[in-house]
Amino acid sequence: MTTTTAPAANGPGTPSRRGRPPKGASTLTRAAIVGATLSLIDDEGVEGVGMRTVARRLGVDAKSLYNYVDGKDDLLDAVAEHILIGLALPEPTGSLAADLRAVGRTFRANTLAHPRAAALVLTRQLDSAAALHPTERLLSMLRAAGCRPAEAVHLLRTLLATVVGTLLREVTEGPTCGEVGPEVERGRRADLEASGMPTLVEAAPHLARFDHDEEFEYTLDLLVTAVTSRVGGTSGTDR
Known part of the structure; x- marks a missing residue:
């Protein structure tokens, strides 16, 4: 009789199973990505921004960012829009x-x-x-x-x-x-x-x-x- 061994549970160093969202992805939102990018710019300047550097700051896979932004240009546009939205112009x-x-x-x-x-x-x-x-x-x-x-x-x-x-x-x-x-x-x-x-x-x-x-x-x-x-x-x- 053949015995089937159940797969071992994922340990700390074991890659996630296919289909499982990367670590941190469950809380990932466009707003969180924009906030992390702005924080990165404050620390390192615009030249420090990249999909990988933003993903590292969020603790996620860079590929997961593409569910919310089209790429670096779209990300930078989103940051600029975020700052402009916060521009509280005085009433005339x-x-x-x-x-x-x-x-x-x-x-x-x-x-x-x-x-x-x-x-x-x-x-x-x-x-x-x-x-x-x-x-x-x-x-x-x-x-x-x-x-x-x-x-x-x-x-x-x-x-x-x-x-x-x-x-x-x-x-x-x-x-x-x-x-x-x-x-x-x-x-x-x-x-x-x-x-x-x-x-x-x-x-x-x-x-x-x-x-x-x-x-x-x-x-x-x-x-x-x-x-x-x-x-x-x-x-x-x-x-």
Whole structure:
């Protein structure tokens, strides 16, 4: 008589049986994947993101992620959308200047919450409602101030280009646009003063220092002044 031996139960080092979900897969969701990816970006930057690196952080097989995202590009889009959804834009007050300042400061606070994801959010082209909501809000402010649709679009693009550029400069902190300590600032000033160029020498104390808060507020003030002046002068024309 032939005796059939039952298969041994899986031990700790035994691969899962075919059809059994990988470890951690039972709690896997798109939201969990996006959260893990954002955490990875905060730690290592966008360049550290890959399907395998995200899967390792979640403790799952990389193949299981494809049940929720189409690949790395879709994953990065999802992260950008997640951050934009969290952008709590202030309610309009009826003052275009005050509302534009509030929106600009909200964009900055949202960007600095995840600075290593800033380029992803500020430059990635998204077609979702999350991406369109800030556009709708800004356009509605400009239209309420009397802009015709074409003029509102031109101003919208100018606003976004200026704010995005300023924020990207802040989070990347290039060698001439980053905050530094007193010793480096003194070195910068000395180099400028030694240039022999009279205008640079004159401006050296100001060129040598850089304060992100001050620069952002100056840029925002200049932008708001320009937009409100433009709206007051061209609101009756459709450019």
